[in-house]
Amino acid sequence: MIAEIVTVGTEILLGNIVNTNSAYLAVECANLGLTVYYQSVVGDNEERMKAVIRTALDRSDVVILTGGLGPTEDDLTKEVTAEVMGMPLVEDAHSKERIERYMKEYKKNNSQRRITSNNYKQALIPEGALVLDNHNGTAPGLILEKDGKIAILLPGPPVELKPMFTEEVYPYLRKKQPEIIYSQVVKICGIGESQVAEDIQDMIQAQTNPTIAPYAKIGEVHLRITAKASDEKEGKKLIKPVVRELKRRFGRNIFATEAEKTLEEAVVDMLRDQQLTLALAESCTGGEIAARIVNVPGASQVFTHGFVTYSNRAKRKCLGVKKATLKLEGAVSAKCAKEMAKGGCNAAEADICLSITGLAGPDGGTKETPVGTVFMGCCYNGKVVTREFHFTGNRTKIRQQATAHALAFLRECMMEGISKSE
Incomplete structure (x- = not known):
């Protein structure tokens, strides 16, 4: 079956709210074997909503609409969809009773709140529709079937939409889609x-x-x-x-081979499996490699020190980089990266140390050492290897690339046990 996702809300068009619902629903549709060709966003405008919904129903078997089920005048999704599908609205006693109970419980926590009549707008449903109880809000969800077409109406707040989809909509669609x-x-x-x-x-x-x-x-x-x-x-x-x-x-x-596993998790797992301790000596990345490592739960078992030696003085004082190296070779050089890695291992008494130094730009580059030049070093088993990289893009992109490649380089060095020295 072909499915289509329509998100309703002017606030989404204006960028006030990030549309996470479409991404969530697209993944769930894929898991169900539904083919999604189109996603769209439409504001709280009756005529434009009619046009979008008609088009969606013409070209798709299932249209999933989110948002616009609330009690206010600009919440039009149910009314417009019912009109397009020719299904008159009738009051649903079950939904009305649930709304009353929900509002009374809410009122207990706020004596100044009163139950307004517009809340009962949410108890009006298209005649013949399947009602989906909302256990996390007042607006019920709805499934409308007519002439071989299906419209599924879900509340906009993700905290309401996701459990409703999981508990009610997924099983419903699973029966419709055998694959x-x-x-x-x-x-x-x-x-x-x-x-x-x-x-x-x-x-x-x-x-x-x-x-x-x-x-x-x-x-x-x-x-x-x-x-x-x-x-x-x-x-x-x-x-x-x-x-x-x-x-x-x-x-x-x-x-x-798992969708959830990150590169930094793979590195931490490898350190843990080999019972190694890690130190990092960063310059141009400013601690970004360390930040990714410590994102992993349990990283404290293997990660001991992170040196951010941005200045030449810090490289000399904290890592023992030679003054002559900085003067003759420069901070952005293979020799500096090598001395940073070795000095980091010694200072932290770690089994392995990765170093990184480079030019992220936008200024400071030369013909010999252009912006984007990055050197990395890895000290392990008493040996040091270095590698030269050349990245492109703005300052942020260069630093992001350097961080990602550093994790891959560290992983490679551990796998090889650094079989050769520079």
Whole structure:
């Protein structure tokens, strides 16, 4: 079945509220095996809402509308949808009783609040519609079916929408859509999107079910493998050989096969598994690598020190970088990165230390050392390796790329045990 998502609310058009509902519903529709071709946002205007809803019902089997179910005059979703589908509004005694009970309980906590008549607007429902009780607010949800088309009306607040969808709408749509979509993510670091795409071109050209879709993130490439199946067990069976082949092709560049697992979590897990302690010596990233590491619960077991040595003086004082190195080679150099890594290991008495120094811009670059030049060093097992990178973009983008590549470099050094020294 083809589904369409329509979000109602002028406040969303104005940017006052971020539209997270559409993203949530799109994921849930994909999980159900529904195909979503269109998403739209329309303000609280009756004529424009009619046009959007008519168009959506013409081209889609299921239209999911969010927002505009409240008690005020500009809450028009139910009224407009009912008119478009030719379903007159009637009072629903069950909904009215629930609204009264909810309002009386609320009034107990605020004696100045009174129950206004406009709240009962929410008890009017399109005749023949299925009512979805709202356990987290007053506006009930609705499912309207007519002439082979389905309109599902959900409240706008995510705290009301999400449980209603999970408890009521998902089971309803599951019965309508026998197939499900099952997917798994393979996450890759250390190589770029173009290389990954080239390496799986034959798989993409031959694919039918399941399919592979690449997504680029800063410093990472994610491959989503998606299968249509009758149930989760069959979906897993279809995806398993594809994941096995990707592991064969990309090997150690794969850091996760779970959607939730981050690169920093993979690094912390590796440190924990190898019983290593980590120190970081950062310059141009200003502590961003440390920030990502400490986002991981349990990082304190492995991460001991983070040095942010932004100035040359700090590099000398905290990490023991030689004055001659800074004078002759410069702070943005392989030798400085090497001495930072070694000095960080010694100062923190850590098993491994990653260092980073570079030019994030926008100023300070030269022909020999342009903006975006970054050097990294890793000291482990008494050896130090360094690597030179060249990133593009503005200051923020360069720092983000440097942080992501630093985590990948650290992971690579641990896997190799730093087999060679500079």
